[in-house]
Amino acid sequence: MRDAFHDDLDATRITLVEMCKLVGNAMDRATTALLTADLKLAEEVISDDAKIDALHHDLDARILNLMARQQPVAGDLRTLVTSIRMSADLERMGDLAHHVAKVARMRYPATAVPSELALTMQEMGNVAKRIIEKTSGVIQSHDLTAAMQLEKDDDEMDRLHRKLFTTLLDDSWPHGIETAIDMTLLGRYYERCADHAVSVARRVYFLVTGEYASDQA
Amino acid sequence: MRDAFHDDLDATRITLVEMCKLVGNAMDRATTALLTADLKLAEEVISDDAKIDALHHDLDARILNLMARQQPVAGDLRTLVTSIRMSADLERMGDLAHHVAKVARMRYPATAVPSELALTMQEMGNVAKRIIEKTSGVIQSHDLTAAMQLEKDDDEMDRLHRKLFTTLLDDSWPHGIETAIDMTLLGRYYERCADHAVSVARRVYFLVTGEYASDQA
Numbered sequence: 361m362r363d364a365f366h367d368d369l370d371a372t373r374i375t376l377v378e379m380c381k382l383v384g385n386a387m388d389r390a391t392t393a394l395l396t397a398d399l400k401l402a403e404e405v406i407s408d409d410a411k412i413d414a415l416h417h418d419l420d421a422r423i424l425n426l427m428a429r430q431q432p433v434a435g436d437l438r439t440l441v442t443s444i445r446m447s448a449d450l451e452r453m454g455d456l457a458h459h460v461a462k463v464a465r466m467r468y469p470a471t472a473v474p475s476e477l478a479l480t481m482q483e484m485g486n487v488a489k490r491i492i493e494k495t496s497g498v499i500q501s502h503d504l505t506a507a508m509q510l511e512k513d514d515d516e517m518d519r520l521h522r523k524l525f526t527t528l529l530d531d532s533w534p535h536g537i538e539t540a541i542d543m544t545l546l547g548r549y550y551e552r553c554a555d556h557a558v559s560v561a562r563r564v565y566f567l568v569t570g571e572y573a574s575d576q577a
Numbered sequence: 578m579r580d581a582f583h584d585d586l587d588a589t590r591i592t593l594v595e596m597c598k599l600v601g602n603a604m605d606r607a608t609t610a611l612l613t614a615d616l617k618l619a620e621e622v623i624s625d626d627a628k629i630d631a632l633h634h635d636l637d638a639r640i641l642n643l644m645a646r647q648q649p650v651a652g653d654l655r656t657l658v659t660s661i662r663m664s665a666d667l668e669r670m671g672d673l674a675h676h677v678a679k680v681a682r683m684r685y686p687a688t689a690v691p692s693e694l695a696l697t698m699q700e701m702g703n704v705a706k707r708i709i710e711k712t713s714g715v716i717q718s719h720d721l722t723a724a725m726q727l728e729k730d731d732d733e734m735d736r737l738h739r740k741l742f743t744t745l746l747d748d749s750w751p752h753g754i755e756t757a758i759d760m761t762l763l764g765r766y767y768e769r770c771a772d773h774a775v776s777v778a779r780r781v782y783f784l785v786t787g788e789y790a791s792d793q794a
Contacts, residue, residue: 417789424658431648441641441661448662528754537745537757544761572634 365430368422372443373499375419379450380496382412384489386457387553391485393464394546395478397471405461412454419447435570442567446499449556449563453492456553463542472542474535480524481543484550487517491557498561502568507561517554521547582647585639589660590716592636596667597713599629601706603674604770608702610681611763612695614688622678629671636664652787659784663716666773666780670709673770680759689759691752697741698760701767704734708774715778719785724778734771738764 393402491513524547565573610619708730741764782790
């Protein structure tokens with residue numbers, strides 16, 4: 361009976377990794393759609409978000425069911441409660457990819473991002489992709505050193521976010537208010553996505569140690 | 578033993594209501610600080626956020642402890658899992674009040690919000706305050722009709738959010754990019770706060786019925 365339960369716990373972890381893969385893929389395609397004004401790709405990201413939502417709901421139901429049937433304690437209980445939180449983070453990260461794709465769709469056939477900011481936005485997309493891949497690795501490995509190192513990628517995202525604002529606030533910014541609003545929101549979507557990824561990694565720290573990572577970071 | 582457990586469940590609910598009160602109060606004071614350039618008040622909101630974070634962490638620890646000791650099933654298990662999620666929403670709403678206060682502090686001694694948008698921002702603050710109060714009521718009453726009616730307040734927030742963008746995008750907008758960025762972020766903070774409040778109310782629906790509210794809304 362305990363073995364079947366631990367198979368179920370493993371399946372939970374595999375679903376979280378699957379969610380990471382879908383979210384990373386969504387954010388990557390959303391960035392491409394944004395920078396190349398690819399309407400078809402943007403629409404795909406928007407409609408594919410339902411798959412992430414479905415995985416999230418299905419995983420939550422499975423976890424509640426496991427809790428009720430198996431009455432886990434200690435580490436197993438912590439694993440399940442933490443998985444519910446990670447699932448919520450990943451679902452939200454999917455929403456943020458969806459938001460990026462919606463900006464691409466809203467500005468089509470124009471490209472939403474002006475040339476001055478294309479590289480910064482591409483870099484934000486790259487950091488988001490990298491941080492999601494690393495998060496997936498941390499969920500699989502439970503490597504606490506790797507979990508804490510995600511903060512460095514988040515620092516890189518914060519640096520790019522500040523760079524974005526510097527460009528927007530330059531006196532020579534020629535693109536007006538509407539584009540500034542789009543860029544402000546896009547910057548926020550990427551930054552929040554990275555924050556949630558860091559949050560998932562910190563939850564792995566809690567799952568393994570039973571302590572919150574906030575004081576150690 | 579079961580009676581003590583149900584006292585603990587009641588205490589969980591009381592803590593969630595207490596968190597609502599602190600969050601509503603924080604958002605209300607943040608709005609006042611923002612519109613009156615009150616640095617002292619902004620600083621208070623910023624430092625008080627630690628109280629909400631502490632309640633959140635303490636509540637989560639108590640819930641995990643209850644799960645481990647009492648091995649709840651069915652409705653009691655759902656109550657505890659849902660309370661963990663509500664606690665996370667409320668903690669995030671506190672962060673958003675903190676973000677609003679930080680904009681007030683950043684622009685001091687100037688008033689961050691230009692006169693054209695003062696009323697809209699005040700209304701967004703009012704809707705946030707009202708929706709948080711109603712959320713608190715729903716947590717106490719488990720009134721599902723009231724839970725679903727929160728969507729209407731959220732619609733009002735969305736209307737104000739659109740009005741904000743209309744003002745920003747008017748050709749006569751005289752305040753430049755920096756203020757537009759501030760207003761875009763502030764609008765997002767208020768809107769996200771309302772979204773989280775709606776999410777808390779939907780979680781009460783799940784807690785009571787075991788079904789997700791999304792299809793009924």
